[in-house]
Amino acid sequence: MKPSPQLADFLPYLLSVASNAVSDRIAERYQERFDLKIAEWRVMAVLGDSGSHTQRELTELTLMDKVAVNRACKSLSDKKFILRRPNADDGRSHLLKLTPEGRETFEQIMPLALQMETRLFDALDDREKAQLKDVLRKIAAHARSSR
Amino acid sequence: MKPSPQLADFLPYLLSVASNAVSDRIAERYQERFDLKIAEWRVMAVLGDSGSHTQRELTELTLMDKVAVNRACKSLSDKKFILRRPNADDGRSHLLKLTPEGRETFEQIMPLALQMETRLFDALDDREKAQLKDVLRKIAAHARSSR
DNA sequence: GCCAAGTGGTTTCATTTCTTACTAAATTCG
DNA sequence: CGAATTTAGTAAGAAATGAAACCACTTGGC
Numbered sequence: 482m483k484p485s486p487q488l489a490d491f492l493p494y495l496l497s498v499a500s501n502a503v504s505d506r507i508a509e510r511y512q513e514r515f516d517l518k519i520a521e522w523r524v525m526a527v528l529g530d531s532g533s534h535t536q537r538e539l540t541e542l543t544l545m546d547k548v549a550v551n552r553a554c555k556s557l558s559d560k561k562f563i564l565r566r567p568n569a570d571d572g573r574s575h576l577l578k579l580t581p582e583g584r585e586t587f588e589q590i591m592p593l594a595l596q597m598e599t600r601l602f603d604a605l606d607d608r609e610k611a612q613l614k615d616v617l618r619k620i621a622a623h624a625r626s627s628r
Numbered sequence: 629m630k631p632s633p634q635l636a637d638f639l640p641y642l643l644s645v646a647s648n649a650v651s652d653r654i655a656e657r658y659q660e661r662f663d664l665k666i667a668e669w670r671v672m673a674v675l676g677d678s679g680s681h682t683q684r685e686l687t688e689l690t691l692m693d694k695v696a697v698n699r700a701c702k703s704l705s706d707k708k709f710i711l712r713r714p715n716a717d718d719g720r721s722h723l724l725k726l727t728p729e730g731r732e733t734f735e736q737i738m739p740l741a742l743q744m745e746t747r748l749f750d751a752l753d754d755r756e757k758a759q760l761k762d763v764l765r766k767i768a769a770h771a772r773s774s775r
Numbered sequence: 776g777c778c779a780a781g782t783g784g785t786t787t788c789a790t791t792t793c794t795t796a797c798t799a800a801a802t803t804c805g
Numbered sequence: 806c807g808a809a810t811t812t813a814g815t816a817a818g819a820a821a822t823g824a825a826a827c828c829a830c831t832t833g834g835c
Binding site for chain 1: 780792793794798799801
């Protein structure tokens, strides 16, 4: 059975298939090792290397919508990986920060993430990876701006 | 506010963000113009250029799971875009085929799809697009095989 | 031929995700 | 200042997605 050329050569389709396959592999791994979803991991990755943020800031930094960020934060808070301190500058929001346990988990997660990145993209050399990042940033910026 | 380097340089994250942005733009367009979802469009794209198929075959050709294919087919059938004929070779399945109306819509959809592809990826020249397709196929094949 | 195992397709149910609405605090502007 | 508007966060209902069970038919072995 031949693949349909119309579909199989359609770039958005290829992009979606590749992205889903990669995300699925990563999600499985985070789930089994740390009981974390991808959204939760993203929040931890940001808080882990740039300190305290409000949910509002996290929506910008992770490009997820505010409901997804809120759910991820609630879950991380239940798991004692982050804590919320009142925000002196704005009474509506809180500043979210990793707890010591959260920090510890963060330190374990990042190497796993980088290892998976290496494994999943090992068909590409360093130059190709850099090019791919560049291309994906351009495409995303363009597609998002034309909303 | 600086983006978090850990997250913002993570290839799977960039891939996911780009893919979602592109898919969202396309989904909006198909929805408003043809009242079709992406899954439905994929099925039509395959039936449109490679004739009759069973749902089983469509799951392979579109890389969607059988429930998604079944739902897409049911919806397309309700919209009179495809019809199901009994499959002489296997009494459990049917052969799905575009109706004349389905064919007509298909002829309108494909130019729109190609136009959107051009627009969304116009930051890339032809060589870059070919490379990107190649890379995405490799990544997807690798990630899917390690399931 | 007949039984066991497997497969295509469908349904059902639980889970996830998105949309919309709402609350409370902050900002704008007369 | 004070009313009107905007914004951060949350909650609740609706819709989409996924997993498991199920039915009907086919296939493979005896």
